[in-house]
Amino acid sequence: MSDLYRYAYMEDKHKGPKLDPKCLKGELGFAVDNRGRLIPCCKSDDKNNDYDEIFQKLMPVSVISRNNKIEDILETKEWKAFHRNLLKNIAPNACYYACKAGKSGLEKQVNTTIDPNTGEVKDKGPE
Numbered sequence: 165m166s167d168l169y170r171y172a173y174m175e176d177k178h179k180g181p182k183l184d185p186k187c188l189k190g191e192l193g194f195a196v197d198n199r200g201r202l203i204p205c206c207k208s209d210d211k212n213n214d215y216d217e218i219f220q221k222l223m224p225v226s227v228i229s230r231n232n233k234i235e236d237i238l239e240t241k242e243w244k245a246f247h248r249n250l251l252k253n254i255a256p257n258a259c260y261y262a263c264k265a266g267k268s269g270l271e272k273q274v275n276t277t278i279d280p281n282t283g284e285v286k287d288k289g290p291e
């Protein structure tokens with residue numbers, strides 16, 4: 165992501181852009197970062213989030229090796245609060261870029277699932 169984009173969405177946050185969280189609609193799945201932590205989605209693996217207060221609260225309880233199963237992480241009060249806050253438009257900085265409501269055209273991410281054996285498009289997410 166270019167610094168121009170970073171600047172743009174940081175500015176947007178102060179104007180209160182509405183979020184359309186893809187993680188709450190099943191359009192983006194969980195991910196794992198290179199420190200072995202469960203993260204809400206691949207888009208949240210963003211260096212700006214390392215300095216984000218909301219994200220900093222989430223990461224200490226997200227180390228996969230310290231839990232028996234992923235559900236144990238998702239059941240923590242930190243993750244429940246994270247998801248609740250998304251619905252209230254409270255989120256780490258990266259979310260305001262990745263899931264800003266009302267994106268259109270080239271700004272939008274479309275997730276496509278392709279069968280690796282046949283090349284057949286199995287599922288094409290909403291555009």
Ligand code: SF4
Binds near residue numbers: 184186187
């Ligand atoms: S960027 Fe934020 S709101 Fe969007 S899917 Fe990821 S965690 Fe959810």
